[in-house]
Amino acid sequence: MNARVHLPGSKGRAAVATGTVGYIATRPGADMSATPSDLRRAELAERMALAGYYAERPGSTSLFDQDGQVPxxxxxxxxAAAEGAVATWVVSVRREEAxxxxxxxKEEWxxxxxxxxxxxxxxAMGVPESSVRWVAAEHENAENSKHVHVISWSSDGSFSSVMPKQRLERARAMLTDAALAPAMEAALRERDIARSLAVEAVRRVPAEEVRVTLPPTGRISYAHLRCWHPETAGGVREELSRAAERCPAIRDAGxxxxxxxxxCADLKGLGGxxxxxxxxxxxxxxxxxxxxxxxRTIAPDRTEAPEAAPMHAPAPQNGPATRRQRERCVRCEVAACVPHREMAEAAAAVRERRPVPAGALRACPTYLAAVRRAPADAARAALAVIEDAATSGGRRDLGDEAGKEALRILTRAALAALRAAMSTGERTVRLTNGIERGMRI
Incomplete structure (x- = not known):
């Protein structure tokens, strides 16, 4: 994605309306064909008798916008009538990946x-979506790429300055993720299928062909062996290599x-x-x-012998396990109480890297109780968690479910509100006890 801003009063700003838009609309390689969408919109316009629509028939212009073809x-x-700055964009993909x-x-573009x-x-422009206006044209003239030229401006003239680098990078990430979504979803699905086949092929290895001596006691898992019995873990890896040499199915699956x-790494743009x-x-x-x-093939029934007299330490009041249990309870509550539409809006916000709507928690009893107990502190804590989750960055695989991430964000916000309310309550109790002691004195 390449972008250039033409500020009000500049020569480039005046040239966009007189020359640039004509260049992208009529240059050899601009696709003027009428797509099925164009024909459907033309048929609808004809039935509705929209005046002026047929100034240029479908197929006679390469320009289009949000609503249809543009003469x-x-x-x-x-x-010419737009106020403020104008931005010109070129969004391209490699031809072999299109x-x-x-x-x-053109229809897909x-x-x-x-x-x-x-x-x-x-x-990128720092304006509301409702004020964004754009026209575009898809070009086929580049040998190694397919691309679309876009001219954008704001309807109210509020876009009138250069775009900061961080906003441009955010827009680039949004367009990149959106363009890669179909291919990434298919690649992740292929990765999961290949991994399942690779593991299933190893399960079919006969136990008598495996020459690994396991420790007499302890867990039978690769992570445990690698930590406490590294020589045994090395033997397991050697057996996997020998099995791949003997069995083409294991090698091919790997x-x-x-x-x-x-x-997947290529689609994510990773290198080096x-x-x-x-x-x-x-x-x-x-x-x-x-x-x-x-x-599991070697020792399918290995279990730990129970202790003769198990000793149980008292459960901590505020340890990691207690916090995880509280988080699980609140997560179940959020999943059960937040309506489906609000959860879908939260998932869409996660995918687009926008703040999750704080109103999604209004049906959660824990959050409502926290707000009633300490309205300002609880609301402020929840809002801080939601905003931090939206701006913390971190690229995720597009095949992952954004709904799970939205559920985690809402859970953390509800817990933050609860902690803020409880902290406020403790401060109030301490202050009240101090006042009572002073009165007695």
Whole structure:
């Protein structure tokens, strides 16, 4: 994605309406074909007898916007009347990846632009989505890429300055994630299938062919052996290598998984050491899963003998386990009480890296009780958690469920509100006791 801002009063700002829009609309390579969407919109306009729609028929212009095709003279009129700055954009993908990303033709570019451009442009320009206006044209003239030219402005003239780098990077991330979503979802699905096949192939190894001596006591898991019996864990890895040499199915499944992981790394744009770490972590995870499958083949019934007289220490009042139990309870409460529509809106906010709506917690009893107990502190604590989660960054696989992340954010916000309310209550009790002691004195 490349972007350039033309400020009010500059030569470039005046040239956009007179020359740039005509250039992107009529340059050789601009796709003027009428898409099925254009024809449907034209048929609807004809049935509704919309005046002026047929200034240029579908297929005679390459420009389009959020609502349909745009005649060149109309685009020039809009830009001449617009106030504030104008931004020009070029969004491109490699030609060999266009079909995989569902951006191989004008119809798919139109659908993607109408779905994804407005939120990203609003984030970059620093204006509400309702005031974003844009026109675009898809070009086929580049040898190595497919791209779309976009001209954007604000309807109220509030966009009138250059765009900070952080806002541009946020818009780039939004458009990149949106473009990669179909391919990443398919790649993650292929990765999970390949991993399951690789582990299942190891489960079919006969136990008598495995030459590993296990410790007489202790857990039978690869993580435990690697920590306490590293020589045994090394023997398990050697047995996995020998099994791959003997069985082509095990070797082929491992190679398929590695290829799927490398494809995910390519889609995520990783390179150099970061790519090596990503692939290495995935292969180590597969080794651990395969090792556990092999260990279950060797010792399927190994269990720990119960203690003769188990000793149970008293449960801590505020330890990690207690906090995790409280968090599980609140998570179940949020999942049960937050309506489906609010949870869907929260998931959409997570996907788009926007703050999760604080109103989603209004049906959660724990949060309501905290707000009644300490309205200001509880609301402030919950809002801080929600805003921090939206701006903390961290790229996630697009195949992951955003609903789970939204549920975690809402749970943390409810717990923060509860802690703030309890802290306020304790301060109030201490202050009251101090006043009572002073009166007695």
């Amino acid at each position: 060149l003279h109309e685009a020039r009129t809009r830009l 079909d995989e990303l569902a951006l191989g033709c 139109q659908r993607w632009c109408r779905r994804e451009l407005t939120p990203a442009l609003a984030a 190679e398929r998984y590695r290829a799927a992981v490398e494809h 050491g970061e790519r090596d770490r990503y692939v290495g972590d995935a292969m180590r995870d597969l080794t651990a899963r395969r090792a556990n499958a092999l260990l």
